[in-house]
Amino acid sequence: MRKDLALLGLAYVLSQFYRSFLSVLTVPLQDDLGAAPDQLAAASGFWFLAFAALQIPVGVALDRIGPRRTSGWLLLIGGGGGAALFAFATQPWHISAAMALLGVGCSPVLMAAYYILARDFPAARFSTLAGLILGIGTSGSIFSSLPMVWAAEAIGWRAAVGALAAISAGVALGLLAVVRDPGRVQVDSHGSLLDLLKIPAMWGILPLMFVSYMPSGGIRGVWTGPYFAEVHGASQQVIGTVALVFGVAMIVGTLGYGPVERIFGTRKWVALAGNALAMLLCFAVVVLPPDDLIRSAAILTGICLFTCTYALIISHGRAFFPPHLIGRGVTLMNLCGMVGVGLSQMFTGRLHERIVTGGGSFAQAYDAIFLFYGLALAVGLALYARAPDRTD
Numbered sequence: 001m002r003k004d005l006a007l008l009g010l011a012y013v014l015s016q017f018y019r020s021f022l023s024v025l026t027v028p029l030q031d032d033l034g035a036a037p038d039q040l041a042a043a044s045g046f047w048f049l050a051f052a053a054l055q056i057p058v059g060v061a062l063d064r065i066g067p068r069r070t071s072g073w074l075l076l077i078g079g080g081g082g083a084a085l086f087a088f089a090t091q092p093w094h095i096s097a098a099m100a101l102l103g104v105g106c107s108p109v110l111m112a113a114y115y116i117l118a119r120d121f122p123a124a125r126f127s128t129l130a131g132l133i134l135g136i137g138t139s140g141s142i143f144s145s146l147p148m149v150w151a152a153e154a155i156g157w158r159a160a161v162g163a164l165a166a167i168s169a170g171v172a173l174g175l176l177a178v179v180r181d182p183g184r185v186q187v188d189s190h191g192s193l194l195d196l197l198k199i200p201a202m203w204g205i206l207p208l209m210f211v212s213y214m215p216s217g218g219i220r221g222v223w224t225g226p227y228f229a230e231v232h233g234a235s236q237q238v239i240g241t242v243a244l245v246f247g248v249a250m251i252v253g254t255l256g257y258g259p260v261e262r263i264f265g266t267r268k269w270v271a272l273a274g275n276a277l278a279m280l281l282c283f284a285v286v287v288l289p290p291d292d293l294i295r296s297a298a299i300l301t302g303i304c305l306f307t308c309t310y311a312l313i314i315s316h317g318r319a320f321f322p323p324h325l326i327g328r329g330v331t332l333m334n335l336c337g338m339v340g341v342g343l344s345q346m347f348t349g350r351l352h353e354r355i356v357t358g359g360g361s362f363a364q365a366y367d368a369i370f371l372f373y374g375l376a377l378a379v380g381l382a383l384y385a386r387a388p389d390r391t392d
Helices: 003-024 026-033 037-053 055-064 067-087 092-106 109-120 123-138 146-155 157-178 193-197 202-212 214-230 236-264 268-287 293-306 310-318 323-357 362-384
Strands: none
Touching: 003 026, 003 037, 003 067, 003 092, 003 109, 003 123, 003 146, 003 157, 003 214, 003 236, 026 037, 026 092, 026 157, 026 214, 037 055, 037 092, 037 214, 037 323, 055 067, 055 109, 055 323, 067 092, 067 109, 067 157, 109 123, 109 310, 109 323, 123 236, 123 310, 146 157, 146 236, 193 202, 193 323, 202 268, 202 310, 202 323, 202 362, 214 236, 214 293, 214 323, 214 362, 236 268, 236 293, 236 310, 268 293, 268 310, 268 362, 310 323, 323 362
């Protein structure tokens, strides 16, 4: 592991942290700022949508100016600045603005690492190394669970997030000092997003990329706290513990898919099988009564585990990209994944609000949310089944 990749992995830890720490701050943000669950769901959605909006510009910047400046300056301004704004928030909309800024800051770090992997390492190792970077970064979802609860209780959520602002700025300065830009390639002046969309395989791969991260992104990013508090009456400590389990499951899933791909010699069918299992578990939440906290936690853990096919699907798509469009290709796929999660956060937040304010129970609201996740996966899988398989 080169120093620049290790530092980008640390930056991705922050990215994973920021996309999921709201779920364990539900109660203090409600108490201090009056932020309702649907407002926090929208704020989380702004993180993903801002992240997604930067993906095409980030892809162009990676191809033209390299990963060092692209990742370093955006993380410094967006990561450090967004966390500082969050720490000083006095209104719910301040949280939304801070989350959007954090999404901008985090937008280049994973793709910068993937760009370096695609340019400096053998193609046959991309999937495994991409999964390793993703697995390292996913540990951020662990730090954003019970440890964040402890920090918020010990020093207050404002001081904890303020410390993260300083850490983010320090990591960004490290990126500017350490990251090594790969050698330039001759860029085809006619290469564009349209060239990527002309690749037939993309029309099967991109739909699953769009929906596969919705369930785990939603569960871990927003709904862990509200679901277990509203349906099971869980305390902050229980919520933090469950979130920790979800984070571990996501690391295991992310790191596990690479070896499974090598064992079976296929990317497509491993990704399809994993997401199909997650789809069935989403439907199980709807069918089974919500009367057992441990069973509910186990099912949601399985969803978080099996939907960790992000690196695998990106590796599947990357195998079809020409060398001069790798930066824009991987960021296009990342854009699809983040837009899917961002829109689903806002939709499920509105769905929750309408059902509860319309007289429905909390359990009915979450049944509707998980039914949506299951149906979205079903559509994505149906289209992905038509995509050609390819390994390096």
